[in-house]
Amino acid sequence: MNRRDFLKLSAAAGLYFPFSKFAQRLPQAANSNQPNFLILVFDTFTARHVSLYGYQRKTTPNLERIAKRANVYRRHYAASSHTKPSTSSLLTGVYPWSHRALTYYTPLMDFFTNNNLFSLMPPQYYKFAFTHNTFVTNILRQFEDHIDYIKPMAELALFNPNEFQNIFQNDKRLGFYSSKRWRDDYISRSSSLYINPLAKAFIGLQASAVQKKYKDDYPLGLSDNLEGYLYKLEDATNWMMADLPNQPAPFLGYIHVLPPHETYQPRADFLGRFNEDGFHLTEKPPHFFTEGREQKALEQQAQLYDEYIALVDSEIGRLYDSLEKNGALENTYLIITSDHGQSFERGIHGHGQPVLYETNIHIPLIIHAPHQTEGREIFTPTSIVDIAPTLLLLAGQPAPTWSEGSPLPQLGGEEKEARLIYTMENTRNYKLKPLINGTFTALQYPYKLITYKGYQGFDGIDELYHLEQDPEELENIAPKRADLVQMLKNELDKARAAAEKVYLKK
Amino acid sequence: MNQRIYFKEFTEIFLCAAFFSYTWMMFIFLWDLPAFLFYLNLQEILGYLSYQLMFTLGESLLVSVLVTALVALLPIKRIKAHLSIAGGLLAFSFAVINIIFKYLGKIGDWAYALPFVSADGAVQIAIGFFMFASIALPILSIALANHPAVTRRVKNFINSLYPLVGLYLFASVAGIAVVVIRNAQ
Numbered sequence: 007m008n009r010r011d012f013l014k015l016s017a018a019a020g021l022y023f024p025f026s027k028f029a030q031r032l033p034q035a036a037n038s039n040q041p042n043f044l045i046l047v048f049d050t051f052t053a054r055h056v057s058l059y060g061y062q063r064k065t066t067p068n069l070e071r072i073a074k075r076a077n078v079y080r081r082h083y084a085a086s087s088h089t090k091p092s093t094s095s096l097l098t099g100v101y102p103w104s105h106r107a108l109t110y111y112t113p114l115m116d117f118f119t120n121n122n123l124f125s126l127m128p129p130q131y132y133k134f135a136f137t138h139n140t141f142v143t144n145i146l147r148q149f150e151d152h153i154d155y156i157k158p159m160a161e162l163a164l165f166n167p168n169e170f171q172n173i174f175q176n177d178k179r180l181g182f183y184s185s186k187r188w189r190d191d192y193i194s195r196s197s198s199l200y201i202n203p204l205a206k207a208f209i210g211l212q213a214s215a216v217q218k219k220y221k222d223d224y225p226l227g228l229s230d231n232l233e234g235y236l237y238k239l240e241d242a243t244n245w246m247m248a249d250l251p252n253q254p255a256p257f258l259g260y261i262h263v264l265p266p267h268e269t270y271q272p273r274a275d276f277l278g279r280f281n282e283d284g285f286h287l288t289e290k291p292p293h294f295f296t297e298g299r300e301q302k303a304l305e306q307q308a309q310l311y312d313e314y315i316a317l318v319d320s321e322i323g324r325l326y327d328s329l330e331k332n333g334a335l336e337n338t339y340l341i342i343t344s345d346h347g348q349s350f351e352r353g354i355h356g357h358g359q360p361v362l363y364e365t366n367i368h369i370p371l372i373i374h375a376p377h378q379t380e381g382r383e384i385f386t387p388t389s390i391v392d393i394a395p396t397l398l399l400l401a402g403q404p405a406p407t408w409s410e411g412s413p414l415p416q417l418g419g420e421e422k423e424a425r426l427i428y429t430m431e432n433t434r435n436y437k438l439k440p441l442i443n444g445t446f447t448a449l450q451y452p453y454k455l456i457t458y459k460g461y462q463g464f465d466g467i468d469e470l471y472h473l474e475q476d477p478e479e480l481e482n483i484a485p486k487r488a489d490l491v492q493m494l495k496n497e498l499d500k501a502r503a504a505a506e507k508v509y510l511k512k
Numbered sequence: 513m514n515q516r517i518y519f520k521e522f523t524e525i526f527l528c529a530a531f532f533s534y535t536w537m538m539f540i541f542l543w544d545l546p547a548f549l550f551y552l553n554l555q556e557i558l559g560y561l562s563y564q565l566m567f568t569l570g571e572s573l574l575v576s577v578l579v580t581a582l583v584a585l586l587p588i589k590r591i592k593a594h595l596s597i598a599g600g601l602l603a604f605s606f607a608v609i610n611i612i613f614k615y616l617g618k619i620g621d622w623a624y625a626l627p628f629v630s631a632d633g634a635v636q637i638a639i640g641f642f643m644f645a646s647i648a649l650p651i652l653s654i655a656l657a658n659h660p661a662v663t664r665r666v667k668n669f670i671n672s673l674y675p676l677v678g679l680y681l682f683a684s685v686a687g688i689a690v691v692v693i694r695n696a697q
Contacts, residue, residue, distance in 0.1 A: 112551035177691075180560060180563070181563065184559075188567045196614070200606060206613075437551045
């Protein structure tokens, strides 16, 4: 009988009490030789605004400090510019063209319900997760049979307007989605004509009262998960600081917090930190998919984003110091990363447009290994799909044969300079049909191909950049290097066709 | 309550509220349907529609009760003889007000595409329009409730709703059954 079976039996026997409390009482297994894994994902955290990665503003002094005792993957890439597909790639080790969670509410292919990082960890691992992000909640729900404890979002909320959406416990995914679409206006107009505006007004009044209470500390308001849920990142940090040292070992923890995702809400001591630094972003020509935003507006948003990153960095530092002090890091791999980046260029703010420039896909990856005392920099391009096979390898499991990633260098993997990695944005495709629309990148450092497929007025457009000579991606050299463009496109098409052949065979 | 509410009058108010509620729900459903086809299968789409039908039935009943209570409690004698007309008009005016409210948040985005209107200015105009509509439409509904031409037309309109709302109700009962089955597993 494994731990999960035991807990289920205990619950059935009427020994109910909140599991978090139970977990806190379990002593850490003293003789466990297997390492713990703590994955910290900061949503929408572009490496291009991280001072550790060369950004001019000093946004991440704490990450720089941690990097002196960690592996820093300098060329690490998301699988997509959206949370759902990219996080699904992190947790499965395959690209979106394989798991098919292409957009906000799309579940992964059924195959991955029982084939993911949680399910493949050895049975003695205690697995827990937390997120502020509803899209990540949907992924965790699909994997929940293999996760011992998912901390409810509401437990770290200062205000949670979404409680009633959880009433359909036997039909969680569709029940939650249907009640959400009926009540709120986040993705589309609400289906409720009369109650939605009243609920909005009522919830708005309640939220304002909470916001007012924290106005001095958060002059721009508390962080909002874009669905009215109000929270402080500090509460998630405090929870980890208090609970992690007491988790049963070995453990796999997946914590996906929303900051620095917009809306940017830096705390008072970070707000205005970069007011007078004279820094300006490189001005780039508007893209075909431009939203028409002016450079000045983009820079204002970027400054707030940077100040929000400084808050995130300070919380990372606080957590790291605490875990180190109480010995929780002694046998723990601490993985700090993101799901995708954020754009402040070419007339575009955010990650909603189908562009895959570096700001949207280049993300940080810092891994502190147990007893690591020196910093290492890895320049081989790596992808978010590499994380699952790496952790499985470190836990003594074979890499899944279907994984499209490979173990990370310095953690069991090899440096492969000529390696090709891919990124894609495919929100406008049928789940179970071959991809006919989207933006794709194929990166074989230093060359990066961006190819646009199926867009009216922008179909079949290719861009090629030499990232070493042109890190800002300003000079498209595709016309001069047609041979290289063709080679990268062939490789991309081959990889996509191979994945679709396996997963769309029905 | 100073007026006895007849079942027929409540039914007529319900017909109006249900017509607006269900029509809006179906409009949004059909608007979203092309996107659903990308990532939901037919079974999931029908399951989703079942939840929406169930919620909308609840909403229609709740709004009918509230509107009926409101018109019955209003101390205006001349609408007592035309309770369902006043209720129907009120349900219509609340629907219009709510649709304006729903799109208020979008005004800033639209202004963005219209460079001659500043985003702030557009939002102020929209809020002003919303406030005006919120006050004027219910008053107008009450004022017109015993006007013969209006009464006749609204009555005809309500009578024409029976088949459509009947269909919605039938679908809602089926939807509730689907939701119960999905949650009984």
